[in-house]
Amino acid sequence: MGRQRAFDEDEVVRAAVGLFGGRAYDGVSVDDLVTRLGVHRNSLYKTFGSKRGLYLIALRRHLADDVRPLAEALAAATDAAAALSLVTSADLDLLLLAAAERAPADEEVAAEVTAALAVLDQAIADALGISADLAAALTSAALGLRLRGNPEGAGTALSHRLDPLN
Incomplete structure (x- = not known):
């Protein structure tokens, strides 16, 4: 009979989300996981x-x-600026x-990422009544702004260019 688990699996997975989200897969060693x-x-x-198994679960x-x-939340967006x-303010x-x-190196990760982006695109398309292509462009622009570290500065001007109602 094995010993009872001395940790809460849910807490470990949540902490792993933060660790991988802060340092990426290659930036986290097994020693880091054990320690952190x-x-x-x-x-x-x-x-x-x-x-990798923990990464996929996280x-x-x-x-x-x-x-x-x-x-x-995007399903309730009333315009491109709100979306x-x-x-840009979400933890992504x-x-x-x-x-x-x-994703470029792992098909399973690529499938998860692709599915998640498709869900975001569809929510934006449905909320704003726009095409899937335009919704994908809006999602990509918003994620790009996050990557550039300026989610507030360019967002409003960009949303007006992408919003078919403006």
């Missing part, structure tokens, strides 16, 4: 299989806890890092 998450190496491997948690609620504001660090770092 307070999980013994053997427990980490037994519970999650590998660093990414899916981020998508469920952060990206899906954003999509629900841009929601996207892990999604953005996954798209840039892991």
Whole structure:
């Protein structure tokens, strides 16, 4: 009979979201995970299989806890400026890092990222009554503003150019 788990798996996954979202997959070592998450190496491997296994679980948690609620909020957006504001203020660090770092090298991550972006695009298209292509452009612009570190500055002007009602 094995010992009872000495950690809360949900807390570990949530902490892993923050760690991977702050430093990316390649920026986090197994030693970092053990130290920062307070999980013994053997427990980490037994519970999650590998660093990649924990990363995938953390990414899916981020998508469920952060990206899906954003999509629900986007469904109530009344104009492109509101949609841009929601996207640029949301916690999407892990999604953005996954798209840039892991998706090109990992098909499973690419599928998760693609599906999450499609959900955001659809929510914007439905809320604003615009085409899927225009919604994808708006999502991409908002995420680009986040990457550039200036979500507020260019957002309003850009939203007016992308908003078919203006």
